[in-house]
Amino acid sequence: MTEVPRILEVEHLQQDKPAGSDKFGQIEQAGVEYLPEESRHSSPRNVFSVFVGGNLAFSVIIFGWLPITFGLNFWQAVTSAAAGLVLGLLMIFPMTLLGPRTGTNNPVSSGAHFGIRGRLIGSGITLLFAIAYAAIAVWTSGEALIVGFNRLFGTPDGQSALMVGYAIIAVEIVVIALFGHGTVVAMQKFVIPVAAILLIAGVIAFSPHFDPTAVHTGYLMGGFWPTWLFAVTISMGGPLSYAPSLGDYTRRISRKRFSDRQIVVAACGGIFLGLFAAAVFGAYTASTFGKLSASYVADLIHYAPVWYVVPILILALAGGLGQGVINIYASGLDLEAIIPKLSRTQTTLITSGIAMAVMYLGVVSANAINSITGMTVLLNAVAGSWIAINVVGFFMARKGVYDPHDLQVFSTGFKGGKYWFTGGWNLRAVVPFAVGSVVGLLIVSNDFYAAPWANIAGGVDISLPVAAVVAGALYALSIRLFPEGTAATSVGAGKES
Secondary structure (H helix, E strand, O other): OOOOOHHHHHHHHOOOOOOOOOOOOOOOOOOOOOOOHHHOOOOHHHHHHHHHHOOOOHHHHHHHHHHHHOOOOHHHHHHHHHHHHHHHHHHHHHHHHHHHHHOOOHHHHOHHHHOOOOOHHHHHHHHHHHHHHHHHHHHHHHHHHHHHHHHHHOOOOOHHHHHHHHHHHHHHHHHHHHHOHHHHHHHHHHHHHHHHHHHHHHHHHHHHHOOOOOOOOOOOOOOHHHHHHHHHHHHHHHHHHHHHHOHHHHOOOOOOOOOHHHHHHHHHHHHHHHHHHHHHHHHHHHOOOOOOOOOHHHHHHHHOOHHHHHHHHHHHHHHHHHHHHHHHHHHHHHHHHHOOOOOHHHHHHHHHHHHHHHHHHHHHOOOHHHHHHHHHHHHHHHHHHHHHHHHHHHHHHOOOOOOHHHHOHHHHOEOOOOOOOEOOEOHHHHHHHHHHHHHHHHHOOOOOOOOOOOOOOOOOOOHHHHHHHHHHHHHHHHHHHOOOOOOOOOOOOOEOO
């Protein structure tokens, strides 16, 4: 085929899916195709706002409540949250830089390491994270609405009423997510001041009964250190869950106007501040409860002074806009990456339905605490392997340099390019990922199945670091023993069948 400048060819191949408007209230047309520099109008400040506002929600606050249910007191819960967030951010910070370099989201960018077809692994992981956390957002916010109205007005709070609450939050989330990036960013800027005021009011409301040394139950893992380290692992899941979707927002930032440092600080700072503030509030309020039940939201409303119930209802609506929208928006993009023939709006509607089914199975039909903790540790083991390979690939294999053109081969239906490897799969990365994930799942401590080596570290859950180290080390070794080379085959050698 006739050679043309690489970036111009990307734009030519994607001209049937124009970027369209990225303004508040206008439906975004762009999917996971390459975004040229002139279409990148976002900023680090926007990214910071998204990840702060998106975390000031009950679906994130419950991750501060979980360590209290594990048998830790307030200070122990807060330190486990801080340690987990810092460790998680150290693992994922290079992932903030993929989007500005590739002009697309992180799962598509991962094709530079896993291969053009191998990038579907990242899309699948993103879908799992996004659907699971969207389901938690709908559950917590919907329950807050129904239980809150029950306390104030005596309205029903049974399963039928809860379904109505879930539906209200789901519709709210899906509508905003369908509009896309510009509306998502604008809504998060609205959520931040509203949620911040409501959380501060909550600190005042629960202060009379706050005891930072109060303990509600025995240690989940039989001792302090195993339990504390398990809480650290749960906390790490927060940053890790954002690693695949960071590019949804950073890809819209121009590298000509903003530095790598500004992007990293904005993204990681927003994630830490949002997650930590939510975790502290969850641990703070949970430590004041007279008795813990299986539902943080129900306990929060039960023990809250009457005047604070209305702020809880407002926070339920605002929080649903925050966390739920981020995840449904990400899930729509990644299903589109898997099925390019569908539009982002179509895939968003599909994943929204799946999220509702997951929410029902995980909350209505099972124990909520076990569902959340089990889901988190399982996803961490798999995501840790995927992230480790992307980070090693960023520094060792690609050295921060990517070819946006060749990353779009799958979406355009062509074969070839420097990231095609073996039939679209880079076995140097795929095999280490599989090995790391399997090892992690074999030693994970969870309530879903009996992992054969769960007690290998005396009850401490080490599945995440082990999975990441195994996958990253094997990938580093494989590219040393079997160099990938830099020669590219011609894109367009044949259409996908």
